[in-house]
Amino acid sequence: MIKPALGKTFLARGAGLAAAAALLLGTMGCFSAGKHVEEQIAAGSTEKKAAPAVQIDEQPGTVYYEIFVRSFYDSNGDGIGDLNGVTAKLDYLKDLGIGGIWLMPIQPSPSYHGYDVTDYYGVNKDYGTLADMKRLTSEAHKRGIKVIMDLVVNHTSSEHPWFKAALADPKSPYRNWYHIESKDAQVKADGAVGGDPWHPYGNEKYLGVFSEGMPDLNLDEPAVRREMIKVGNYWLEKGIDGFRMDAAKHVYGDFASTINSDAVKAKNQQWWQAFRAGISETKKDAYIVGEVWDSPVIIAPYLDKAFDSAFNFDTAKKLLSGADQERNPDVAYTLQRIYEMYGKSSGGTFLDAPFLSNHDQNRTMSALGGNVDHAKMAAALLLTLPGNPFIYYGEELGMKGMKPDEAIREPLPWFKSEGGQGGQTTWEAARYNAAPDRVSVEAEAADPNSLLAHYKKLIAWRNQLPVLRDGAIADYAQDNPAVAAYFRVTKSERMLVVHNLSGQAQTADLTGGFEAGHETSIVRTSKEGSKLEDGKLELPPYSTVLVQ
Structure with a gap:
């Protein structure tokens, strides 16, 4: 997301999204705020509910x-x-x-x-x-x-001088830098990555969740x-x-x-x-x-x-x-x-x-x-x-x-x-x-x-296209299961990314994605043969097309 110093978040919510987005970028389709996102994810729901509000908020990034x-x-x-x-x-x-x-x-x-x-x-x-x-x-x-x-x-490492000093002398200043217990101490033994995370050393044992060679600080x-x-x-x-x-x-x-x-x-x-x-x-x-x-x-x-x-x-x-x-x-x-x-x-x-x-x-x-x-x-x-x-x-x-x-x-x-x-x-x-x-x-x-x-x-x-590098993302619903499509959006522009994931040519219907009278064109294509006419995008096998 954008750092606060770089600009104010544009947030379009609920049924007002289409109108609000149109003011800035033109109609982007229908989105609405559904069940709260934390509740949906925590519940592990796999049912596709209404998408959350689209945050036209940039993530200036690099590869x-x-x-x-x-x-x-x-x-x-x-x-x-x-x-x-x-x-x-x-x-x-x-x-x-x-x-x-x-x-x-x-x-x-x-x-x-x-x-x-x-x-x-x-x-x-x-x-x-x-x-x-x-x-x-x-x-x-x-x-x-x-x-x-x-x-x-x-x-x-178990070879670190701190750890060696901690084991060698109970009065060492490094003793409390690690988790060291007597060998008979009653401690939890269900390691977070599996197995008993405690490793014996003489009359003592120490905690190393990943291995005996990696004592935990x-x-x-x-x-x-x-x-x-x-x-x-x-x-x-x-x-x-x-x-x-x-x-x-x-x-x-x-x-x-x-x-x-x-x-x-x-x-x-x-x-x-x-x-x-x-x-x-x-x-x-x-x-x-x-x-x-x-x-x-x-x-x-x-x-x-x-x-x-x-x-x-x-x-x-x-x-x-x-x-x-x-x-x-x-x-x-x-x-x-x-x-x-x-x-x-x-x-x-x-x-x-x-x-x-x-x-x-x-x-x-x-x-x-x-x-x-x-x-x-x-x-x-x-x-x-x-x-x-x-x-x-x-x-x-x-x-x-x-x-x-x-x-x-x-x-x-x-x-x-x-x-x-x-x-x-x-x-x-x-x-x-x-x-x-x-x-x-x-x-x-x-x-x-x-x-x-x-x-x-x-x-x-x-690197050439700021909207692709820095833009937010907005879902674009379409019915072809072999095609993935989504908008990348900044405060000043938007771009539709369309992928044909299959080995056969596919057609994607874009007529619902842009407002009437908005000129659309292919600005990048990964393969020759892509074509856009009357809102219908023809995609060669295994290809990606960017439309604006």
Whole structure:
């Protein structure tokens, strides 16, 4: 949603929507405020009720790209991706149209993935140095690319000096930084992510919800709170533009029986509000996106003076399902309901963060059974939605990958050959992206019909058209189940986005979407052959058309 300083929200409610919208943009169809959105979502209703009020309220956004540094690009020939490798490929990202990058953990860690930190102020030696990190942010900023980084405050590594000191001495100042109990203490054992989260150590045990190598920090300890805010400020001072907050709801959500209790939700919200307040003096506009893998009702409070965005896991499922089944996912209707709730919680300051897959999920191309046309339509849906869409590295090429985690974080293939040319990372042998199914930047860049070319086209549309990049969303009801359509709307213009998700040509009736006498025309089409006459839009198979 738009920041308060950028303009006043235009809100059209109930039966007055058509007239109010006509004054600003022309008739947009019929919308009405139905049952309150929180009640609808909380009730889990699947019945399509009246859509909520359309908020003509902008979400100025950009496209972000998630990078697992280890798998991205190797600048020094050791087979491991590094920060200088990311810097070397900023022009690739700029050419793709990317406006922001999210770096998975770059701090020292005993693991390959880095989500168990041993030094919050350092850089993983495999990835380079602090000077390399500063150079990356500087070069990214020269290209208009923001840099956010993973920040893991729920837990540290069991190898962290704080934890070692806490275990070694009951009188250590770090003892209360963790949750340590006697081995016979009666404690809850229903871990929020499954299993018993308590791990034995001599005559004691400690809490580690995710694993024994990731002991949970105690955020009730004031010194821990001060330290995590200090860490955030440190990286902002080094040029970072914001953070992706790992496991955000697990700071206090340790047990399955209490994770969604009012008390736990309130404590999580209070901590993240404190973190936001603590870093605001260093960078008031730092962008914070949270990993809250839950329903919109659970997510909404995190957007109140804490996070700017939270990843939209529910929408990801809908986009993939719609593309896979070649059926309208009805995403705009759902988002209108969610945005009404998010707007109220955030005071109109939130930005959505839609995506298709990430480093914890099976890759998009594997989820879609290797169907490139379906992958193109999933991308088209994603990149025509409001907010900051996130692309997982290699998604633009059609990389495949299925759990376990290492297999969804394979090296990005830069070259047609697997011969290990300069820059290609080799830390993990390819299982899903090896010949004969190997895709590569080199091959995709040479093919004007490739998935990479499709991503470039869609992101270029978004960067060229403010209404597509920044606009709100409004459902457009039509009867063809193979067609998805919705308006993108700013205070000064609107655009109709129409997707043919099927392999057959389709016709969409637009006669109810524009007022009489309003001239309409196709302003962008992903394939030749689209045609608009007398309110009837003809769409080629697997295509997207923008109409104004």
